[in-house]
Every structure is written in structure tokens, then in C-alpha cells.
Amino acid sequence: xxxxxxxLPKETEEKWYSYWLKHDFxxxxxxxxxxxxIVIPPPNVTGVLHMGHMLNNTIQDVLVRRARMKGKNACxxxxxxxxxxxxxxxxxxxxxxxxxxxxxxxxxxFLAYAWEWKDKYGGIxxxxxxxxxxxxxxxxxxxxxxxxxxxxxxxxxxxxxxKGLIYRGxxxxxxxxxGKTAVSDExxxxxxxxxxxxxxxxxxxxxxxxxxxxxxxxxxxxxxxYLTIATTRPETIMxxxxxxINPNDERYLHLHGKRVFIPLINREIPVILDGYVTMxxxxxxxxxxxxxxxxxxxxxxxHNLPVIDILNxxxxxxxxxxxxxxxxxxxxxxxxxxxLEEAGALEKVEDYKSQIGFSERTDAVxxxxxxxxxxxxxxxxxxxxxxxxxxxxVKLIPEKFVxxxxxxxxxxxxxxxxxxxxxxxxxxxxxxPNGKYVIAxxxxxxxxxxxxxxxxxxxxxxxxxxxxxxxxxxxxxxxISVFDGFKDPDNADxxxxxxxxxxxxxxxxxxxxxxxxxxxGHEFRGQAPFKNVYLxxxxxxxxxxxxxxxxxxxxxxIDLINQYGADGVRVGMLLCSPAGNDLMFDESYCKQxxxxxxxxxxxxxxxxxxxxxxxxxxxxxxxxxxxxxxFNQALGEIESDFEQYRLSEALMAxxxxxxxxxxxxxxxxxxxxxxxxxxxxxxxxxVQFFENILKVLHPFMPFLTEELWHDELFxxxxxxxxxxxxxxxxxxxxxxxxxxxxxxVKDVITSxxxxxxxxxxxxxxxxxxxxxxNTDINYQQYQAIISRLGNISQFSTAKDKVxxxxxxxxxxxxxYIPFNETVDPVAERARLEKEQEYLIxxxxxxxxxxxxxxxxxxxKPEVIDIEQKKKADAExxxxxxxxxxAALAG
RNA sequence: GGGAGUUUAGCUCAGCUGGUUCAGAGCAUCUGCCUUACAAGCAGAGGGUCACUGGUUCGAACCCAGUAACUCCCA
Numbered sequence: 001x002x003x004x005x006x007x008l009p010k011e012t013e014e015k016w017y018s019y020w021l022k023h024d025f026x027x028x029x030x031x032x033x034x035x036x037x038i039v040i041p042p043p044n045v046t047g048v049l050h051m052g053h054m055l056n057n058t059i060q061d062v063l064v065r066r067a068r069m070k071g072k073n074a075c076x077x078x079x080x081x082x083x084x085x086x087x088x089x090x091x092x093x094x095x096x097x098x099x100x101x102x103x104x105x106x107x108x109x110f111l112a113y114a115w116e117w118k119d120k121y122g123g124i125x126x127x128x129x130x131x132x133x134x135x136x137x138x139x140x141x142x143x144x145x146x147x148x149x150x151x152x153x154x155x156x157x158x159x160x161x162x163k164g165l166i167y168r169g170x171x172x173x174x175x176x177x178x179g180k181t182a183v184s185d186e187x188x189x190x191x192x193x194x195x196x197x198x199x200x201x202x203x204x205x206x207x208x209x210x211x212x213x214x215x216x217x218x219x220x221x222x223x224x225x226y227l228t229i230a231t232t233r234p235e236t237i238m239x240x241x242x243x244x245i246n247p248n249d250e251r252y253l254h255l256h257g258k259r260v261f262i263p264l265i266n267r268e269i270p271v272i273l274d275g276y277v278t279m280x281x282x283x284x285x286x287x288x289x290x291x292x293x294x295x296x297x298x299x300x301x302x303h304n305l306p307v308i309d310i311l312n313x314x315x316x317x318x319x320x321x322x323x324x325x326x327x328x329x330x331x332x333x334x335x336x337x338x339x340l341e342e343a344g345a346l347e348k349v350e351d352y353k354s355q356i357g358f359s360e361r362t363d364a365v366x367x368x369x370x371x372x373x374x375x376x377x378x379x380x381x382x383x384x385x386x387x388x389x390x391x392x393x394v395k396l397i398p399e400k401f402v403x404x405x406x407x408x409x410x411x412x413x414x415x416x417x418x419x420x421x422x423x424x425x426x427x428x429x430x431x432x433p434n435g436k437y438v439i440a441x442x443x444x445x446x447x448x449x450x451x452x453x454x455x456x457x458x459x460x461x462x463x464x465x466x467x468x469x470x471x472x473x474x475x476x477x478x479x480i481s482v483f484d485g486f487k488d489p490d491n492a493d494x495x496x497x498x499x500x501x502x503x504x505x506x507x508x509x510x511x512x513x514x515x516x517x518x519x520x521g522h523e524f525r526g527q528a529p530f531k532n533v534y535l536x537x538x539x540x541x542x543x544x545x546x547x548x549x550x551x552x553x554x555x556x557x558i559d560l561i562n563q564y565g566a567d568g569v570r571v572g573m574l575l576c577s578p579a580g581n582d583l584m585f586d587e588s589y590c591k592q593x594x595x596x597x598x599x600x601x602x603x604x605x606x607x608x609x610x611x612x613x614x615x616x617x618x619x620x621x622x623x624x625x626x627x628x629x630x631f632n633q634a635l636g637e638i639e640s641d642f643e644q645y646r647l648s649e650a651l652m653a654x655x656x657x658x659x660x661x662x663x664x665x666x667x668x669x670x671x672x673x674x675x676x677x678x679x680x681x682x683x684x685x686x687v688q689f690f691e692n693i694l695k696v697l698h699p700f701m702p703f704l705t706e707e708l709w710h711d712e713l714f715x716x717x718x719x720x721x722x723x724x725x726x727x728x729x730x731x732x733x734x735x736x737x738x739x740x741x742x743x744x745v746k747d748v749i750t751s752x753x754x755x756x757x758x759x760x761x762x763x764x765x766x767x768x769x770x771x772x773x774n775t776d777i778n779y780q781q782y783q784a785i786i787s788r789l790g791n792i793s794q795f796s797t798a799k800d801k802v803x804x805x806x807x808x809x810x811x812x813x814x815x816y817i818p819f820n821e822t823v824d825p826v827a828e829r830a831r832l833e834k835e836q837e838y839l840i841x842x843x844x845x846x847x848x849x850x851x852x853x854x855x856x857x858x859x860k861p862e863v864i865d866i867e868q869k870k871k872a873d874a875e876x877x878x879x880x881x882x883x884x885x886a887a888l889a890g
Numbered sequence: 891g892g893g894a895g896u897u898u899a900g901c902u903c904a905g906c907u908g909g910u911u912c913a914g915a916g917c918a919u920c921u922g923c924c925u926u927a928c929a930a931g932c933a934g935a936g937g938g939u940c941a942c943u944g945g946u947u948c949g950a951a952c953c954c955a956g957u958a959a960c961u962c963c964c965a
Contacts, residue, residue, distance in 0.1 A: 005928075278891085294965095400894080407893065407894075408963080542901085583902080584902065586901085588901095599931085601927090601928080603928080649904070652904090655916080656916090753933060841912080853948080854948040856948085858947090858949090859909065859949085866909075866910050870910075
């Protein structure tokens with residue numbers, strides 16, 4: 001049978017994924033084993049896989065697979081989020097294409113279309129995750145609008161309402177005029193935008209009362225004085241309620257107590273004083289527009305100013321504006337500038353950069369707007385949620401996020417939970433004809449409640465609140481609701497799997513998802529929902545730009561998988577992903593990943609090609625013992641990397657173990673000459689090593705390892721004997737002396753190779769080697785290895801220095817390679833003197849320490865020991881160098 | 891404007907309690923090899939004022955202060 005020269009991922013990936021599925025390896029049911037649970041951060045149901053998902057899910061899969069191989073009952077719960085705004089927007093767009101307008105549909109009709117859409121496109125992203133190798137328990141797939149999950153949302157709403165944590169009120173919210181809904185602070189993306197700063201003149205009214213203009217002969221409009229304000233939003237002047245100046249601003253002392261006129265509409269407003277105004281911004285005069293700016297709103301509250309809302313829900317001006325009614329806010333801005341100019345009220349226009357909020361979902365410019373919304377009080381819930389993190393019960397990885405988390409939790413604001421949408425859980429509030437409302441699970445229960453208020457009410461008198469709850473109001477329940485922990489709070493699943501172990505997510509949703517899950521966990525289970533939160537970075541391109549559809553700088557993950565194989569892409573992602581730091585993704589990492597897969601494939605090919613001769617003696621005992629030790633050492637390092645969630649380092653340690661130690665050193669030490677058979681002991685040990693390597697590799701590269709696992713090289717396997725469920729080897733004995741000896745042996749080999757290079761001796765030409773030992777290393781033991789890898793024909797011990805030979809040091813042992821050409825004494829002297837000079841300098845610095853009283857009295861004993869050893873080493877080397885120099889002279 | 895973070899080789903990052911032989915890795919680069927597992931390879935090499943300026947210390951990439959640049963969060 002011929003084996004392909006390179007690893008071909010396509011052929012194996014689908015085969016093994018369906019094999020794993022068929023044998024239920026991803027499936028988890030509670031048993032006596034220790035559970036290991038991850039709930040997926042549910043991607044948007046209509047979404048497609050992007051690089052952020054790739055990273056996030058690769059990490060989760062690595063963790064889950066590793067836990068499975070450590071004998072835990074691993075359960076990874078997948079699912080999707082209904083993403084109300086995004087999905088509703090997509091459904092509206094789809095309907096528009098079909099010539100249907102949302103406002104012509106009833107709510108049930110619209111929802112029918114939405115479900116149809118969800119059923120058609122909802123599965124895509126989960127199917128894509130399978131391509132990546134995600135070992136989720138697909139039987140547990142949940143959707144945030146599944147019946148049980150929606151019921152949990154309603155029940156928790158009622159629960160929190162009864163606790164007094166949910167209230168209805170008029171608040172300034174972030175209004176998305178395109179989606180026509182309020183959005184949470186977290187869904188507002190601030191971007192720096194080039195704008196214009198308009199300087200507008202407001203004329204100052206005379207001191208006379210409005211209308212009494214006879215005494216001075218001047219009208220209110222003609223005091224001749226005016227003040228100038230600077231604004232980026234001239235279209236909102238009609239909503240102005242006051243002009244505010246800083247009481248300490250001496251430029252405007254004369255305006256205290258005055259009133260001014262809004263240009264164009266000539267409405268009179270007061271000049272108020274407040275330290276809030278920054279004197280050096282703009283002109284120092286601030287127009288106060290309570291209806292259209294959050295800070296102005298607060299200022300208005302403080303000074304009892306009226307709120308004049310001149311905008312419709314879709315961002316057009318309403319009749320309260322008096323002028324430009326019906327115009328969109330941006331069109332109105334342009335037009336009003338012209339009108340102001342014509343009226344002589346526009347002083348100047350400047351370019352100005354400022355931060356503007358955009359809707360994350362629709363990219364429309366957010367409008368601060370006063371509206372009646374539902375809110376959830378946060379302060380009470382935030383406190384315990386903060387404590388979990390501060391006490392370390394929930395660990396944030398990396399830790400630096402604790403500070404950010406604390407800052408947010410200590411300044412938490414109430415959560416606007418209502419959304420003016422249809423796609424989502426409708427708020428369980430029923431309005432009575434008198435405007436009062438009741439909160440109840442369904443209309444029947446609502447009627448009971450309503451009749452307590454007014455006994456004559458019937459079902460027809462009740463109308464349910466139109467709004468749905470914010471999507472996050474369902475996802476914050478996710479770790480509980482996926483195990484049906486609301487309806488059935490004592491069921492076997494929730495008792496077994498909750499709290500989950502690790503949550504892997506992006507830092508951008510630390511607050512609006514992670515923090516709230518901790519709150520919900522505490523509120524409804526009295527326990528945080530997870531123990532560790534691993535925060536991944538944002539995937540950026542080489543230029544540091546966030547990957548996005550708009551920029552078109554994001555590769556299609558499925559294309560990457562097709563090109564480099566799922567294993568290659570997984571390795572590529574992890575190679576460049578330190579926890580919590582953004583990663584500059586570049587395809588070359590995937591190339592490195594697929595190159596690694598190929599390397600493993602070829603090591604396999606080599607071993608597989610060997611013929612065993614049972615009569616041969618084992619010449620490789622040392623090499624085998626060395627690699628066994630090295631493997632255990634690496635295993636320990638990898639284990640500790642995982643404990644600290646240093647995944648890319650765990651991968652790198654694995655990479656080097658396989659590539660350097662196994663392939664470059666071990667296999668080269670033991671591989672028989674071409675077409676020669678191998679002895680049985682070496683063969684068995686090597687196959688065993690390789691199998692263990694496959695296990696260590698499996699979480700990173702599941703497909704390749706499973707493919708190789710089933711090769712006949714490893715003997716017969718039963719149907720269920722798969723790499724995915726193999727148990728990771730335990731860290732075994734480590735022969736430290738052997739490891740350190742072999743490092744010196746490697747030095748010797750490298751020096752031989754180096755000598756060949758500098759003296760231009762072909763690798764093929766065998767050389768003689770002499771060693772004059774000054775240490776207790778038994779080179780006899782390593783003779784075979786050195787001879788093999790250095791191509792040494794004769795390796796012997798010398799009592800004295802070998803004249804006329806090239807020499808080098810390994811540790812403090814002296815090595816000589818006789819060389820038929822004479823060694824250039826001048827160059828050799830220069831080389832030795834350079835080394836001597838360095839050692840003298842080094843020795844000087846060591847001696848400086850050792851003779852420094854304060855060092856000797858302050859430094860730890862082990863540090864002093866090290867320094868003394870350095871000194872001894874350096875002295876020994878110097879002695880040898882001096883002898884060699886003397887020999888050269890003689 | 892307020893807060894947090896980052897700055898180490900061309901790139902991406904390690905460097906843990908301040909102390910292993912003048913700071914490490916992977917990739918990239920350069921040189922030499924088509925050596926029967928792998929040229930997607932092998933062997934070797936070069937590459938650093940640890941952002942800058944001070945301070946603490948016997949000793950600083952690491953601790954402290956200040957400066958600069960960048961990133962994120964909040965207003």
C-alpha cells in the first residue's frame with residue numbers, strides 16, 4: 001500500500017467526524033465521573049462563522065477534548081442566540097425584497113416569516129462548527145427562543161418584577177431610528193467622525209418682560225447683543241430649553257439672569273448657570289437640549305427645564321420643531337444651516353472631530369431619546385456578582401480584566417431591557433383600560449390579577465405590552481436554561497453540570513453577557529455559573545484592523561479549512577493567540593499549522609516503513625530512555641501551561657516536542673540505515689512513543705491524530721478504541737542527569753556540524769573525534785549517538801591535547817577533530833583570544849559579585865551557589881583556553 | 891476629560907518571587923545541502939540601547955516616578 005507523500009486532510013476530516021458522531025463520543029449524560037462543562041457563547045442564529053468564532057471555538061474544543069482525555073465526563077453544550085435586532089432586521093430586509101412591508105403584517109404573521117427564516121438559515125453556523133471539529137453534544141443544542149428557554153425568560157421577568165427589580169419609566173435611551181428600537185449602551189459603537197461645528201448666534205432679550213418694548217424703544221429682538229453657541233447639531237436648536245454658562249466665566253457675567261431667543265423660531269429661553277459647562281470648549285456657551293442629549297437631560301432635570309422632543313421615532317422632525325417638519329435629521333441639519341446663514345445667525349462653521357454612537361446592529365447613528373421603557377435595577381445584583389470575581393470564585397483569565405470588571409460593576413447603571421421589536425420574548429405585562437398594568441405569566445393569570453384591581457374586567461380589556469425583552473435578557477440565563485434549570489431546578493443535569501467549568505468568550509462582552517450571567521447565576525442558583533472565564537482577544541488583520549465584513553479583510557474560515565485542513569487552521573489560530581490580547585491573524589500561521597500536520601504525517605511514514613528483525617539487539621537503549629524522559633518532562637510543561645490557560649504555549653511545547661525532540665533528534669538517533677531492519681525493542685518503544693504523541697496532539701489536531709491512531713502500525717483496534725477517548729499518559733519518571741548529559745551531547749554534535757560548515761567539510765565525509773574529559777560525563781554511553789549524528793568514523797578518548805586538530809569545548813570537556821590541512825594559527829589564536837577575553841570579562845563580573853559584601857550578605861544562598869559554580873566553570877574553561885593558546889604558540 | 895492596558899529581534903509573542911554563562915521561542919531572513927520520512931525538508935548562521943529619562947538596589951527587561959506612542963473602556 002502506498003502512503004501519500006503529504007497529509008491530505010480532506011479525506012480524513014469528514015470520515016472521522018461522522019465516526020465520532022456515530023459512536024456518540026460527544027454525547028454526555030451524568031454519571032459517576034467528574035463533569036467538565038462548557039456552554040458555548042451562542043452565536044447569532046442567522047450568523048455565519050467568522051474568524052472570532054474560529055478562535056473561540058477552537059479553544060473550547062481543545063479544552064473539551066483534553067478534559068475528555070483526562071477521564072472527565074466532558075459536555076460542551078452548543079446552541080444559538082435569537083439576536084432580536086439583527087435577526088428582525090434581516091427578516092425585514094427579506095420581506096422587503098419580496099415586496100412585503102413589516103407594517104402591513106400582524107405580529108403573528110411577521111413571526112411566522114421570522115421562524116421560517118430561522119429554520120432555513122439557523123443551522124448554518126453550527127454546521128460550520130462541525131467542519132472545525134467542534135466536539136459539541138449536538139443532542140443538547142439549544143436556541144434562546146426554544147419553548148423552555150423563553151418560559152425561563154418570562155418567569156425570571158416576573159420574579160424580578162416581584163422583587164421590585166424591574167420597573168417602567170421614562171428615561172433617556174439610545175434610540176436606533178432605523179431599527180426603531182431602543183438599544184443598550186453596550187450595543188452602541190462609538191466611532192470618531194468628521195463633523196462640522198456650527199457657531200450660532202442667539203440674540204439677547206432686553207430686560208423688559210416679553211411684549212413690553214415701548215419704554216426703551218428697542219424691541220426684545222434688538223438689544224444688539226447676542227451670544228454665540230457652538231454645536232454639531234443645529235437641527236436641534238428648536239428643542240433648546242436654555243443656554244448654560246459657567247458661573248465663573250467672566251466673559252459672560254453680563255448675561256446672568258438674561259434670556260435669549262432661539263434663531264428662526266424666536267422662542268425665548270433662559271440663560272442658566274452651571275459649573276458643568278467647560279469654559280474652554282467652543283464659545284463657553286452651551287445650548288441645553290434636554291430631549292436630545294443625555295447630559296443636557298440631566299442638566300434640564302436639575303434646573304427644571306421643559307423637555308421638548310422634536311424628533312419622530314424614525315429620526316424625522318415633528319411638528320414641535322415648527323420648521324422643517326417631516327425632514328430627516330441629517331437633511332434638516334443641512335437645511336437649517338442655510339436658513340441660519342440667511343437669517344444672519346450663523347457666525348461660522350468649523351471642522352470638528354467627535355465621537356458618535358452607531359447602532360451595532362443597523363449602523364444607524366444613535367439618537368438619545370426619551371421614551372417609556374422597562375428597566376432592570378442592577379445595583380443590588382451587581383454587588384454579589386462583583387464579589388465572586390474579587391474573591392476569585394470566578395477567575396478571569398487573564399487577570400487584568402478584574403480591574404475593568406470592578407470598575408464597571410461599581411458604576412453599573414440600570415439595564416434598559418425593553419426593545420421595540422417583535423422577534424423575541426414579549427414582555428409579560430398586560431395593560432388595563434385605565435393605563436395601569438399587571439405582570440403575569442399569561443393572559444389568564446393576568447386577568448386574575450387585573451380583577452383584583454377592577455373586578456368587572458374581562459380578557460378583552462387586557463392588552464399585552466408590545467415590546468420584547470433585550471436578547472441579553474435571555475442569554476444571561478444560558479448556563480442555567482440549557483440544563484432546564486428554571487422549570488425543573490433540581491433535575492439531574494443541572495445538578496451535575498452546573499456550575500460549568502470554563503467559559504470562553506470575547507472581552508467585549510464581559511459586561512453585558514459575562515457579568516450578567518454571574519448575576520443571574522447568583523440570583524437563581526445561588527452559585528456563579530462558571531469557575532473560569534477565558535477571555536480571547538479580537539482577531540485583527542496584519543495591519544491591526546479588526547476583521548469585519550465591511551472592510552472585507554476577513555478570510556472565510558471555511559475556505560481556510562479547505563486550504564489548510566481543520567487541524568492546520570486550529571493550530572494556526574492557537575499559535576498566535578495569547579489570552580486576552582488581540583491577535584494579528586495572518587494566513588501564514590495556518591500554513592505553519594498544515595506544515596506541522598505534514599511533519600507528523602511523515603514521521604508516521606518513516607516508522608511505518610520499518611521492517612523488524614527480531615534477532616537484532618537493541619542498540620538504542622540510551623536514546624529510548626532519553627526520549628522517554630524528555631517526553632515526560634514536556635508532558636509536565638504542557639500540563640502546567642494548560643493549568644494556567646497558556647494554550648499557545650502548550651501548543652508550542654507540543655510542537656517542539658514533536659518536531660525537535662522526536663523528529664530531529666530521537667528519530668535521527670534510532671533510524672536504521674536505508675532498507676535495513678530495525679530491532680524489535682526500539683520498534684516497540686518508538687511506536688509507543690508515537691502513540692503517546694498522538695494523544696498529546698489530539699486536542700489540537702483531532703483529525704490527523706484520529707486518522708493515524710487507527711493505522712495497523714498500532715495493532716488491532718476495537719470499534720470504540722479511538723484517539724478522542726484515549727486517556728492522556730501520566731507524567732512518568734524523568735532522568736534529569738540523562739537529560740542534561742544529552743544537552744551536552746547535542747552541543748557536541750552541533751559543534752561537529754559547525755566545524756564541518758566552517759571548514760567546508762561535506763556531511764558525507766566521516767571524521768575522527770577525540771575527547772579529553774574534564775567532567776564525569778561518560779561519553780562511552782553516547783558514542784553511538786555522537787557518531788551517528790556527527791558522522792564520526794572513530795570516537796576515542798585522549799589523555800592529552802591532540803595537536804594539529806580542530807578543537808572545541810562542550811561544557812568543560814575538550815574535543816578534537818584531526819584535520820589534514822593545517823589549522824591556520826593566526827585565525828585560531830584570534831578565535832581563542834576572543835573567547836578568552838569574553839570569559840575574563842565574565843569572570844570579573846562574577847568575582848565582583850562574590851567579593852561584594854552586600855551581595856554575600858543579602859543574596860539568597862542558592863543564588864550564591866550559582867555564582868560560585870559560574871566562577872568555577874569559567875575558571876576551568878579559561879585554563880583550557882590558556883593551555884590551548886600555549887600549545888598554539890609552542 | 892476620567893480609567894485600564896500595551897511598548898522586548900523584521901513579524902507574533904514568552905520572560906513566573908529582581909539573581910542560572912552579557913535576554914528566549916516560533917515565523918521570516920541569510921548560507922550550505924535534491925543526505926531514500928518530509929525541499930511543506932535538513933544543517934548552520936545572523937538579528938536586541940528590553941520605548942525614553944531619572945530613581946531604588948550589591949544587582950533592574952522586571953520595582954518606583956516622570957515622558958512619549960499606541961490600544962481599549964467610560965464620559
